[in-house]
Amino acid sequence: MHWIDYAIFGIYLTAMLGIGFYFMRKNRSADDYFVGGRKMSSFHIGLSVVATDVGGGFSIGLGGLGFIMGLSGTWLLFTGLIGAWLSAVLLIPKVSKMAAKYNFLSFPQFLKQLYNPRVALIAGIISAIGYLGFTSSQILAGAKLASATFPNISLQTALILMGIIAVVYTSIGGIKAVIYTDTYQWMLLMGGLVFIGLPVAYFGVGGMEALKAALPDNFFDLTTIKWQQIVNWFITIVPIWFIGMTLYQRIYAAGDKKTAQRAWFVAGLFEYPLMAFTGVMLGLFARVTFENGIIGAGVEGAFDPEMRLPLLLRNILPIGLTGLILSAYFSAIMSTADSCLMAASGNLITDIFNRHNSGKIMLLSQGTKLVLGITALMIAWKVPNVLELMLHSYSFMVSGLFIPVLAGIFLKKRSFRGALWAMIWGRDNHLIPHPQRIKPPAWARRQFLRHSAGSIHLPYISFF
Secondary structure, eight states, X not given: OOHHXXXXXXXXXXXXXXXXXXXXXXXXXXXXXXXXXXXXXXXXXXXXXXXXXXXXXXXXXXXXXXHHHXXXXXXXXXXXXXXXXXXXXXXXXXXXXXXXXXXXXXXXXHHHHHSOHHHHHHHHHHHHHHHHHXXXXXXXXXXXXXXXXXXXXXXXXXXXXXXXXXXXXXXXXXXXXXXXXXXXXXXXXXXXXXXXXXXXXXXHTTHHHHHHHHSOGGGGXXXXXXXXXXXXXXXXXXXXXXXXXXXXXXXXXXXSHHHHHHHHHHHHHIIIIIIHHHHXXXXXXXXXXXXXXXXXXXXXXXXXXXXXXXXXXXXXXXXXXXXXXXXHHHHHHHHHHHHHHHHHHHIIIIXXXXXXXXXXXXXXXXHHHHHHHHHHHHHHHHOOOHHHHHHHHHHHHHHHHHHHHHHHHHOSSOOHHHHHHHHHHHHHHHTSOGGGOOOOOHHHHHHHHHHHOTTSOOOOOOOO
């Protein structure tokens, strides 16, 4: 890259850190730190929600999907649209009402009010582990982007650098800084990709004629995907909108039902069609460079589908624009990494150790983020695929938490025993490899249904 690109990237990092330090000075309580004083606007929350949900992992992952399967990969984020709108209608009214009454700071506190402290404790553990996996996926996404952009940096070195940046960046300002920086980062990402990345890459690879000549027809067809794959994405991604700690924090930050619902409707539209088609189309362009040999096979990471998009941008963008697009992608990665670390830290402090009323909340949060960041880096070191790591983190939380939340929303008669069975058995079954996955024994199913179903029967659900 040219020195101009490095300068642009440096200005971006300085600006984001500046925002974090600014809001760090304004935090006065746990409410300020974890839920932004409950007075955030729907515009900022909506952009923060989509920035957190899509972020760098999906940005890089969508490029990989476009590279492998073409436009059919957009169905992945269609499930995000459905999840956002369903939760806006079904979940937010109940959560907002209870949050106004009990001043929740975390998702497990919602379950604590519905059931009891034991349910909340287990939910906090599951949520913290799941968001640890999310953080790992963002560190890995950033490392792949950095190693593809800077030829002299290996993937291992990039992983260490991303781990350090994520922890320092996230520890500074609390949820208010996270939401405001997410707003600017999402605007930078979409502006950079839609108005610079797409047109420059399109003409750089040779336009529509080059696309049609290099790619098979099924790459331009939305129906060349098995329905089982769409269903798999649906049952993995839609439920996360009902159990995500990062999402509950933003519901609480909105302060009222209508503000939160508006934010969720906006977030859904940004996910699909805008981000879905933007990310996948860039993956298509990267596939053309692979088929036509524009980027040689000798380049490190050239055969990794998730590395092809960063390699495309590095090689096809002119001086100045490379730094801008690099900043855009890093903004997406950091917008998710900060929220995931914030969520996992909140679970530890609020739900597991019950220290959210401590006078040293900032110090506690920074310490837990350091430990979590190091652990996330170790996970990212072992798992090579960003999208796989993200989807496993999704399914880890969904299989244990979705049923208790549904029962809490729709049932008047709720039992903490049913919730515990659903959470524990869902976790055990998730860890069994798919071919060996089994249903619980009859006595366990009867116990679960007796204690959780109330007036309706909830079937056992296995995700993956």
